[in-house]
Amino acid sequence: MQSYVVGTLSGIGSYTLELYANPDHLHILSTLPRTITIANYISKVKIASNGWMKQHGVLDFEWQDGYGIFSISSSKIDTVKSYIRNQPDHHKKISFKDELRGFFKEYHIDFDERYVWD
Numbered sequence: 001m002q003s004y005v006v007g008t009l010s011g012i013g014s015y016t017l018e019l020y021a022n023p024d025h026l027h028i029l030s031t032l033p034r035t036i037t038i039a040n041y042i043s044k045v046k047i048a049s050n051g052w053m054k055q056h057g058v059l060d061f062e063w064q065d066g067y068g069i070f071s072i073s074s075s076k077i078d079t080v081k082s083y084i085r086n087q088p089d090h091h092k093k094i095s096f097k098d099e100l101r102g103f104f105k106e107y108h109i110d111f112d113e114r115y116v117w118d
Contacts, residue, residue, distance in 0.1 A: 001052050008048040012036055017077060018084040025096050027084045029077070042067045064118035068100055070107070 005026070006016045013033035020027045026049075032041060046063045053061035072080055083090070094102075097117065104111050 001049055001056075004052045005045060005049055008044060012041065012044055014041065018081040020084045020087045022087055022091060022096065027087060029072075029080050029084055038069055042069070066116060066118065068103065070103065 002019050002021050005019060005021070005028070009016050009028070009030055013035065014030045016028065016030045018027075018029040026045070028045070032038065036044075050061060050063060091099075100116070103109075
């Protein structure tokens with residue numbers, strides 16, 4: 001699926017620097033083309049990958065409605081690439097939900113648990 005998502009992103013003019021598909025979420029480091037909204041970008045990824053999963057026998061696969069997206073400075077690209085590459089080990093120590101809560105706290109993003117998880 002990772003290669004399929006990279007192809008999908010390439011098709012909308014996005015260059016993928018790093019990507020890792022966890023069992024319950026994706027981490028993608030990519031450019032955002034100036035011709036597409038964030039919501040449209042996410043929609044393209046979810047629709048394409050959902051179709052790919054179903055074609056490969058995972059018929060009950062479904063993404064949650066929400067998503068998290070963060071911008072980074074160019075000086076942090078290598079740090080984020082490394083972080084994404086180390087996802088298998090990382091998620092042995094911290095769950096996806098706790099990880100996202102940590103990002104919200106670190107970046108001072110107010111959120112309501114009722115609207116974050118499906």
